[in-house]
Amino acid sequence: MSSDTSPRGAGLRRGRLGTAHLVFFTVAASAPLTVLGGGVTTMYAVSGNTGAALSYLLLAVVLGVFAVGYAAMSRHVSNAGAFYSYIANGLGRAGGVSASFVALSAYNAIQIGLYGLFGAIFGDFMATKFNVELAWWGWALLAWVVVGLLGLLQVDLNATVLAVLLVLECAAVVIFDAVAIGNPAGGQISFAGLAPENLFTAGFGAVLALGIASFTGFESGAIYSEEVRDPRRTVARATYIAVAFTGLFYALSAWALTVLTGPENAPAAAAEAGPGVVFGAIAEYAGVLIADLANVLFITSVLAALLSFHNGVARYAFALGRERVLPEFLSRTGARTGAPVAGSLTQSALAIVVVLAFVATGGDPVLDLFTWLSGVSAVGVVLLMTLTSGAVIGFFGHHRGTGESAWQRRYAPALATALLLAVLGVLVGNFDALLAPDSPSYLSWLLPGITGIAAAAGLAWGAVLRSIRPADYERIGRGATEPVGDRVDPELALTR
Template sequence: MSASSAPEAGLRRGRLGTIHLVFFTVAASAPLTVLGGGVTTMYAVSGNVGAALSYVLLAVILAVFAVGYAAMSRFVSTAGAFYSYIAGGLGRAGGVCGSFIALAAYNAIQIGLYGLFGAVVGDFMTTRFGVEQAWWVWALVGLLVVGVLGILQVDLNATVLAVLLLLECLAVVVFDVVSLGNPAGGSVSLAGLDPGNLFAAGLGAVLALGIASFTGFESGAIYSEEVKDPRRTVARATYIAVAFTGGFYALSAWALTVATGPENVQTASAGAGPGVVFGTLAEHAGTTVADVAYLLFVTSVLAALLSFHNGVARYLFALGRERVLPPYLSRTGVRTGAPVAGSLTQSVLALVVVFAFVATDRDPVVDLFTWLSGVSAVGVVLLMTLTSAAVVGFFRRRPEAEVNTWQRLVAPALATVLLFAVLVVLVVNFDALLAPDNPRYLAWLLPAVTLVAGLAGFAWGLILRSRRPAVYAAVGQGMTEPTPADEDPELTLSR
């Protein structure tokens, strides 16, 4: 690492614009991954015909959240994103708490996607080329590709994501057109857009997988140190991403119910999984279109893996730079400006967890992908709830800030209440995500992962306050210079 990176080199500034951040944010949720993996799983495990409307509901909540979040982004521009926001509004110990929740949540969704990636690539290689390998072999190939791209220039990553995102969005549009043009039974059913069908059995699973589809929502803020105009770019990209994903996912989820028929959508999704999407394309648009779409499904999952990997690496960079975690995590590439140490650390962690699931013979989709998606959903909602509360606290201490009452108080307070309500529904109904043969204790153990991470982070924050006050004072500040050794003797050896 020493040959290609140096501590405190810093992230490269001025590389990214609004369109880059939109690509990072939308690619993190990956439209074709949401349709082929998230939507089909949602219908299969919940049986909720009105699930499409959950995307509209969640988009509205996230839009309310984005009001205060975007306003605060004008005053906070560090790679720590939510971590820095919470530290600025709820105190430094609260910020460390938020950072641990974020690491647990984003690592969970990123690592869980390796299960989905391994399964879909394995299926594609077997059915199209007759090449049979265990799912984890393909997962390791994906891990290697993501690991290499993760240490390259961030604008190169944005270019890769942009190309993949445009292609997969085109594939989803084709599916929507084909589905709405060839409805089951000969007529387009509006049952999937009936609010009465949404607020029925399986709502907890619907919200969990729905919010998981929006995971990566803070991508804009994560890259705020690398954008050309952080005061405007982050807010603009956030609003665009929320509006686009909410509407696009709702339309596509409804289109699936039209293609299969509302009464058949659960059976079809449970039986074929992603195959229900590509089977529809093959039937009405031809096998070539279906094959191309399936290949784009693979690259869609890869794009999501890369986006989450980049986000986790920047969280680790921010925490290492501020000495909340070991300082070596703040090492960046001299030529690329990428957070090399954070990237490599995330890759190693993903490798360990994937092999743990392999060693225990767990299913890559039913277990690895679904379990960790649920863990991530709980963590992300908890993180956003704390961030909304932090916005209120932040502006309460800054009455002179040029922010109106809607932005500084009403919207963030409302978002806090709404997000907390979603969190309660997620936790209480977490068992809806589990397969019938899964151990029952997982219904409380899995959602507890991010809660325990938060408590551990808060405890670590209090320890820093008492034992390393110089480090504690810099929490959430985006420190760019090393803390002097005479201020914090414990850093002497770490250098």
């Protein structure tokens, strides 16, 4: 590694990414075709709620309010640690370390869980179309190799790969939307799937729990803030675009499914056929060839999400290694590519260990590996967004005269904090909606409890750092370039 890595402080390769690149990263992490084929169908099947499509618009509004303060702070804090650095600068360094542990657990969880989904759907496709039989974990290992190699390359190449995959999968979703709306059940288009009275009824909690998981990844633009051409504008633009696009796209597609099946039949159809509702409709109305291509794009959609989350975790590890919150070797970057090589390799190593552990215990790749870890990730990310909204208020409370309005500095973050706390409560309270019916009951509190354990461990480690390595503690959340004197100590400021 030494021949291809730079020492601590060389940093990520700057100026490689623009707004379009960040949009591709963030939307690819949300994986539109994966959400339609897996998330939307599961939402209808599990909740029985016929107005679930409207939830995507409501959640997009909540996330849009969150993005106001998040985007404003991105103009002043440029750090690959994203949430970690925001919280450290707004709520104190110990809180930042706690948030970093939550972030690593949340993003590693969703990334590793996706290997289970990939192995299952790719294995099924290969067996059905080519009569090639291989255990799910064999296909997962193949994806692991591809993602690991791409993670070592320069970030703009990664963005190009994600752009191609994202455009193609969005085209597949558009095809489904067109055939669904063009062939309504009963010959008449119904808007009952968007009616509020059909959403705010039985199953609403399960809908929110599953819906917020579909947006995981939209907030990842700030992770690349050190590599963009214009940090003060690019992250904000990309975040707003990602929220608006995914919210509208998911709502349209979820509604289109109710048009195809009839609103009252959507839950039963989704429970019976799962993703087959989507790909069966494409095969029937657009042709088998198009359906097969859509299935391939479903597979590449999961692969794109794997790559996007892998890149995000690697950059978190880089930031934490640079500031010596975690071992310093994690800050090593590729001399030629500027990629966070050590973080990338570490994430790959952790992923293979967890996947093989599930294989050894006979766990199901979708019901266990994917579902459990997706739920863990959703709880962690919502908690991080809640804390970040609070951090925005703390940061601008002690950095006046920066040009942001009161709406950006105070009111939008306060509203976002309240809304996200409500979503978090619903998510944790309805966590069993994300589990298979025969899953052990203790998982409904043990799995979301992982986030609490990570937060407590990070808080304790922050206290240890403050005691034994005060110089390193002072560096927390500062990033690569911010001078010491330019920042108000959030812990001192909050006590004034």
